[in-house]
Amino acid sequence: MSAAAPDTIPDIHALLAFYAEAGVDEALDDAPINRFEERAPQPAQPSHQHEARPQAQRNAPSQPAAPPPVARPAAQPAAVPDGQQIAFARELAANAATLDELRECMAGFDGCNLKATAKNLVFSDGNPEAAVMLIGEAPGRDEDLEGKPFVGRSGQLLDRILDAIDLDRSKVYIANVIPWRPPGNRAPTPQETEICRPFIERQIELAGPKVLVHLGGASAKTLLNTTEGILRLRGNWRVYTGPSGVEIPAMPTLHPAYLLRTPAHKRLAWRDFLEVKMKLRALS
Template identity: 45%
Template sequence: MNAARDLHPEQLRALLHFYADAGVDWLLEEEPVDRIAEFEAMRAARGASAPRETAPVPQQQLGRQAPARQEQPRPALPAPMPNVAIPDSQAVAEAESAAAGARTLEDLRTAMEAFNGCNLKTSARCLVFAEGNAKPSVMVVGAMPNADDDRDGLPFSGRQGAMLDRMLAGIGLARADLMLTNVVPWRPPGNRPPSQREADICRPFIERQIALAEPNHLLILGNFAARFLLRSNDTIHQLRGEWREIDVSGRKVPAFATLHPQDLMTSPISKRLAWQDLLAFRAGLGG
């Protein structure tokens, strides 16, 4: 087994990311350490170094004692500087400017890679950009990358991706013919839901993706993506199974929401609802 000191920095970084994704939060040392004995030794050392009690000063010597030194007040420490961050409104404006300047999907990817206004980028391993047909008839939009997506740099990787492939194959669609993407392109720590401010910062990027790809139909997966793109406070169970329209850069795009692959993995009984939705979605595509 290789020791950590024998690994290249990139190899060590990848290994630590793997441990973090696997839920490891404590590493063992190469040699066993008796922490109980270590603690007892530290306590014994503190006891040995404790100052001994001094004998009382005779009463006749009290008058000759030097006056006690008055401790001078210590100057107050300066207050810590607050963390400097881009204000939300400024970050949204910068995202809008960066997105509007992109004339192609590749331009947009470059702009998003250079964008530093969203705090999610600092904790994610990489940008997870759209994948698939650059001019698709159907564009599939999920919520955010998971650990597999963040590792591979591709949307809908791992088990969720395999589930989505089966969902699409059931209605005669293949991943290669579609464009797959997420509302938020960076994985939030611990797969937590993105905050409202994070979603607002990412909105210009996903809307520009849709505008540049010009899909004929949108298939929206899951509660977060449906509420975000349809601008609704309803739940996915209220939004699913019906055709709606969203306005992207002045263009009306038919949109259809259903359950996310993760929903089906968590609650297999929901597959029945998803299958009903997919049949209705396929019927709405025509042809």
């Protein structure tokens, strides 16, 4: 067989980059499977098997058929029970007196299944003493690898947005509702969100920002206790009320990942961040 022409050889680096962008980063089997491999055809079975048997076998008393083998269910990873873990997370968060203590107790917490598949705890980035705190939903692949929120393409767009209103990561504090990456970048389940909620609520309380910015509908719905969609929420000031009763003005806006998919809506996010800039100016 002649060698393939150079221009027909696939770009392996581009293919791997496509898989990584799509979230395909886990193997299903230990060894690769060639699903295009030609297999030898199975020999045809005679249509009348009783005629093919010798006369002695046909006259012999029939034996009871052996029972079919019992199929055992495939082993499933043990699931962490949710009920007590929410209360345990709430207790741990309440006992953390500083952000460093909160980070330590989260790193030692095993009550969320997401931790088992994540590479790193993604706690925060930026300045914890900043006047504005931005909160997303959950880390992606790049964030999981680096252990910091918003460092991929979404984070680069967020940096440009912040720069447009005279802010950068030294002047904001950034975190996520969920500190561990869900496998394949899937959406966190309601149970996973409720387990992690006490940690982000305590993180907000310990940071004490003057303004909250919810990046995306998941963050806004979770922390503002609403079911409204982000396109209805965005652009309107809301009030975040923490477990201790503290109230902070909050601006829901569109997630940078959504803006990358829908560039026409960047103008809406721009209006939201202008509101944030004016609010910070009024509070300073």
